[in-house]
Amino acid sequence: MGLGRRALLLGAGGLLAGGAAGCSGTAGTGAAAVTRSSGPLPTTTPWRPDRDDVDPAVKARAVEVVEAIGAWPAGQGGVAAAKRRVAALGAAPSLVDEAGPLLPVADEAVLQVIDAQYGGILADSASVLVVCRQWTPDHRTGTTGTTVDVRLSRARPRWEVTALHPARPGAAVPALPAAAREVLSAPRIVLPPAAAADIRSGHVHESVLRALLRLAGTYRMYVSVIRSGHPMDVFGTDRPSDHPRGRAFDVWQIDGHAVVDPATSRRLVETFMRDAAAAGSYNVGGPVRLSGGAPGQFFSDATHHDHVHAGFTA
Incomplete structure (x- = not known):
């Protein structure tokens, strides 16, 4: 775990006080995060696996694909641009079509990976659950984002991402216990x-x-x-x-x-x-x-x- 991520993890509520956050490192609670309604989007920190993880490479591969889909600079939104970013990583551009709520529909977005944990890891296949927040010009509160079940298979020179399964929580009910x-x-x-x-x-x-x-x-x-x-x-x-x-x-x-x-x-x-x-x-x-x-x-x-x-x- 790099110093930048450790500082982020140990920061107030896991989010930096200056409003930086996103889909990497540690995001804060659903209520905390960023509340600005104007100005630039938060600064985010690239997520890095712990070097003592079971297989850091499988997590790094899953995260880089999610980050490529869910974050883009101004003027580079759209599915076609996202597919180019994913292809540049050597992954299948068709993965973008499976990205659900992370699909690039806004002009600009930033993403912070909160954590990437195993949904399962075997000798030749893995599930990595990439937990993240996303900010766009229309959604600056840090309450949007998702968890993506990224499926991978072992390949050379790197793990291959074979499918994305974003979370589908369902609609909120009007009255909760x-x-x-x-x-x-x-x-x-x-x-x-x-x-x-x-x-x-x-x-x-x-x-x-x-x-x-x-x-x-x-x-x-x-x-x-x-x-x-x-x-x-x-x-x-x-x-x-x-x-x-x-x-x-x-x-x-x-x-x-x-x-x-x-x-x-x-x-x-x-x-x-x-x-x-x-x-x-x-x-x-x-x-x-x-x-x-x-x-x-x-x-x-x-x-x-x-x-x-x-x-x-x-």
Whole structure:
């Protein structure tokens, strides 16, 4: 993790005070971010994988394609220009047609990757969940953006991006339960755009909301994924994931410390994982293999090297 990204991560709410943000590094909460209504768009920071990641190259490849589609200088909007940018990376221009909410329709846009975490990684294929915010002249609040499930296959000289699956949270419901409203307003629960939209859609289970609120009593959490933007099945299997059913959440940063960073205290991560289990999760995964708990309650693998997963029953 470069100094620039570390400074961004540790900045107020993960966003620099001067209004810089975007789809790389760490964005702030849905409520914080940038509130200017005029003037230049925020300055963003290119996202870089941690050198101690399981496979930094696969994340870098996924992110560069998303950044090429979702950010462009004034006068270079439009699908044709986006396809040229993607082609310049050696990726398929047709990927632009799958970009959904990131499609270049404005005259100018900036993008900040908040985090890129694994949706799954195997020997020859991977899913990287690229979590980001986007600003355009018409949308300067930092509340727009998405999470893109980027699918890749191993190739030489670099991983090949084969598909993009942007989050589809669904429309907001007119009335939310109290727990959902509390999570959306909790200052210690930092939500990216897709995760906040998931909650506003009313499709997130009460057990998830209550666990988030309980954990927020002890930790400041940066959530990466709740429901949308995650693979439908556990990657590489035909087992349905708890995420699309609104029964799971992932956290990539705890109290200002990225889970993937080897400098982050393993005791902090372990304690957070145990507290997630105590908050009701039947299935807690992370970079640390824990003992105890119910059979199968704790697990660790390469996919969860960079975040803590908490799943819940209906």
